[in-house]
Amino acid sequence: MRGTMKKILLLEDHPIFRLGLRQLIARRWPEAGIVEAATLAEALRACRGGDFQAALVDLNLPDAEGLESVSQLRRAAPALPLLVVSLNAEASYATRVLQLGAAGYLAKDRAADELVTALERVLAGGRYITASLAEQLAGLLTGDLPAGAPHEALSPQEYRVMLQLAAGHRVADIAATMHLSPKTITTYRARILDKLGVDGNVELARYCIRHGLDGGSA
Numbered sequence: 423m424r425g426t427m428k429k430i431l432l433l434e435d436h437p438i439f440r441l442g443l444r445q446l447i448a449r450r451w452p453e454a455g456i457v458e459a460a461t462l463a464e465a466l467r468a469c470r471g472g473d474f475q476a477a478l479v480d481l482n483l484p485d486a487e488g489l490e491s492v493s494q495l496r497r498a499a500p501a502l503p504l505l506v507v508s509l510n511a512e513a514s515y516a517t518r519v520l521q522l523g524a525a526g527y528l529a530k531d532r533a534a535d536e537l538v539t540a541l542e543r544v545l546a547g548g549r550y551i552t553a554s555l556a557e558q559l560a561g562l563l564t565g566d567l568p569a570g571a572p573h574e575a576l577s578p579q580e581y582r583v584m585l586q587l588a589a590g591h592r593v594a595d596i597a598a599t600m601h602l603s604p605k606t607i608t609t610y611r612a613r614i615l616d617k618l619g620v621d622g623n624v625e626l627a628r629y630c631i632r633h634g635l636d637g638g639s640a
Contacts (some may be wrong), residue, residue, distance in 0.1 A: 431456040431477035433465040450538045462486040469499040476544050481508040488585030496523045503544045516555050521578045526550030572618045585612040588630040
C-alpha cells in the first residue's frame with residue numbers, strides 16, 4: 423500500500439482537528455500527498471484537478487450541512503472513495519452516508535484509535551463501519567431489533583430534504599442544491615411531514631433535534 427499511495431483529500435473546516443487527521447495520515451503514510459479543504463467548494467475544485475485515492479469528509483461545513491458534502495462529492499467524483507469522519511451521531515447518519523455511496527463512517531471521538539484502520543480498508547477498496555454499527559445493522563436484517571423511528575423510513579432523498587428543511591433552508595435553495603425542481607422538493611416535504619407525523623417546518627426541526635438529527639457542531 424505504501425507504494426501505491428498518491429493523494430488524499432482532507433475536507434474538514436476545524437483547523438485543529440484537520441491538523442490532527444493530517445498527522446495521523448502522515449505518520450502511517452509519510453509519502454502521502456494530502457490536499458486540505460475547509461469548505462465543500464474548495465473540495466469540489468480540488469476534485470476537478472486531483473488524482474485522489476480517498477477523501478476524508480466532514481458532514482457539517484460552512485457551505486454544506488447534513489449529507490450534502492457526501493452527496494455533492496459523489497456527484498462530482500463518483501469513483502472517489504469517501505470516508506466520513508464526523509461528530510454526528512453514528513446511529514442516525516452512518517447508514518445514510520453508506521446509502522449515498524460513501525465507503526465508511528467514523529465518529530470523530532474514535533478517529534485517534536481507528537482512522538488508520540478505516541483508511542486502510544477504504545484504500546484497499548473495502549468499506550469501514552464500527553463493530554457497534556455492524557451489530558446494529560445485523561439486528562435490523564435479522565429482525566432482532568424493533569422497528570426504528572419514523573425518519574428511518576425516509577428515502578435517501580427525503581432524508582436529505584428533511585435535514586435541510588430542519589436547518590431552515592428555503593424550498594428554492596434546497597432545489598438548487600439538489601439539482602431538482604422546487605415542485606419536487608415540495609412533494610418531498612409533504613411526504614416527509616406525513617411520514618413523521620408533524621404539521622410543519624417548526625415541528626420538523628423539533629423532531630430532528632429530539633432525535634439527534636440537528637447536525638451537531640461538527
